């Protein structure tokens with residue numbers, strides 16, 4: 001590699017910082033959508049770097065479904081405290097209580113779709129121009145077509161046919177009132193890049209990413225963690241296994257994988273050798289081939 | 302081991318030349334496709350009444366596209382080998398989608414243009430080569446696909462190379478390679494093929510892994526467009542005033558004398574902060590914060606250069622633009638220009654000509670500029686741009702035209 005060439009992880013880092021600074025400069029009210037998962041943890045670190053030695057000029061926004069792993073919530077609060085960033089939490093339970101969304105019928109309902117309503121309500125309430133998200137194009141095929149500054153209409157909807165071309169590094173943050181952007185600084189990162197970066201930066205992640213012993217239920221080819229939100233249905237049994245979470249979402253839809261990874265380096269090794277994709281463990285994507293596309297169009301993360 | 306670097310490639314080809322199959326093949330042979338994705342692929346292949354693995358389905362698009370039988374837009378794919386990471390901008394090949402190739406290929410190191418060995422060089426091939434030269438993509442690989450269907454014929458390959466070369470002598474394409482492949486059977490994609498003993502240029506993937514890209518970026522003309530001013534609160538950094546930005550050309554070092562434009566005031570660099578800490582020098586495409594010895598009035602949209610190497614400071618622009626919007630250009634309407642970190646009002650002074658991408662002829666006489674047209678415009682902007690000709694610097698030579706009320710991106714422009 002010549003003197004003026006950057007290793008790919010640094011290149012991705014410089015690109016993400018550029019995007020974060022553009023979002024902050026072009027959009028007046030910005031929030032970073034924080035889920036407690038690895039991608040948003042990386043995003044917070046990049047935001048700190050982008051404005052160092054000042055603090056990032058935006059708060060964290062968490063849409064709490066009420067179905068989070070308790071470890072995720074504890075981690076979230078600790079991260080907000082150590083970074084000094086303001087944390088705004090909006091509850092799906094309140095959206096339901098206000099009659100703006102309805103709990104799914106049946107046993108072990110998922111609130112995955114409902115959180116879109118809470119998110120769009122929060123965007124309106126806080127009059128946000130831009131939400132920073134940790135989504136990556138390698139995650140899923142609808143995401144592969146996503147822009148970096150992704151325009152959302154006044155209903156918060158994504159229209160893949162009306163996406164703005166993004167040639168060169170020119171990001172266009174102009175919009176009509178009431179519209180907003182989802183901004184994705186990690187667009188070009190892969191799952192492995194994220195873990196390499198966590199290792200390089202020695203970032204703390206929630207303990208459930210590491211192997212631990214847990215009661216799980218096998219359902220639709222996945223291992224779901226037993227909890228008040230996931231209880232055994234007819235014919236299902238509970239077993240104790242050594243597992244870890246590969247993505248962190250709601251307890252109702254996040255599958256655990258059997259693993260003995262005890263450190264970040266173990267995780268990097270495991271993923272390098274892994275033969276299933278990270279969203280392979282997500283019940284929300286397995287509902288149909290176009291599940292993500294449909295949710296995105298409606299204003300999902 | 303040396304850490305891998307990153308290569309950006311853009312693919313183009315007419316419908317059915319085998320672009321989806323080739324991308325699927327690259328992902329598959331570099332093991333970027335995982336078991337659950339393979340299982341889905343097998344299932345969908347079977348559902349369609351086909352056998353084995355239809356690699357083209359891996360890049361099959363959104364439902365919105367399938368329903369209309371079109372490919373909308375640029376999709377990005379990722380794969381890696383131990384030597385390099387790759388980002389593919391997969392751009393659809395339909396005639397009406399010039400804008401997609403411009404969008405997807407603008408930052409590419411290399412354009413992969415596919416032809417079907419039976420068809421040879423067709424109109425679409427010429428268009429793609431022209432756009433590659435317009436965008437100044439540093440490298441171009443012409444992949445002659447479906448060699449299995451022409452009996453792996455060297456004569457046919459040589460004929461196609463000749464046809465392409467005859468056409469492209471009129472274009473500026475600094476580095477062209479020709480690679481015979483069969484995407485369907487995997488010949489000469491990731492591994493050499495026993496069917497092509499007469500070909501000595503190495504498989505496609507090898508050529509991608511070893512392509513020399515260090516000189517693709519401008520390391521000569523120091524340019525730092527300012528994104529923002531960083532002023533921390535609190536006593537710890539009381540006097541800190543940093544200028545943030547992503548270097549768009551050349552190298553900056555501590556102690557360098559710099560000129561701030563458009564003011565023309567000069568100062569010296571005292572600190573350079575990168576994402577990993579203090580630096581003594583920083584170069585193109587790095588995101589940095591610099592501090593200066595003097596408290597100059599510099600803000601977003603300004604640019605740092607060297608007193609002896611400055612960009613143009615100009616309100617009058619001559620540019621080639623690619624029109625993206627569905628509605629044609631109305632030269633009487635006001636526009637915005639977004640160039641580096643600066644946004645300013647603009648008006649069209651003249652439509653010099655429309656470029657006929659099929660014949661490479663100029664069509665003067667104030668023609669109407671429609672979606673996917675390429676035209677030369679004269680523009681006047683309210684605030685001067687701090688710019689270089691596009692051929693000298695892709696970052697400081699490119700801009701967007703924006704609709705002031707909706708914010709829609711109307712066109713991409715390259716300064717002549």
Ligand SMILES: Nc1nc2c(ncn2[C@@H]2O[C@H](COP(=O)(O)OP(=O)(O)O)[C@@H](O)[C@H]2O)c(=O)[nH]1
Nearest residue numbers: 315316317318319320321322357447483484485
């Ligand atoms: N015989 C042969 N067929 C190929 C080859 N590459 C692609 N095809 C076939 O050509 C057709 C079009 O390929 P596809 O990848 O969908 O083309 P695209 O429209 O350019 O994406 C499909 O039926 C492929 O199976 C090849 O190298 N040899």
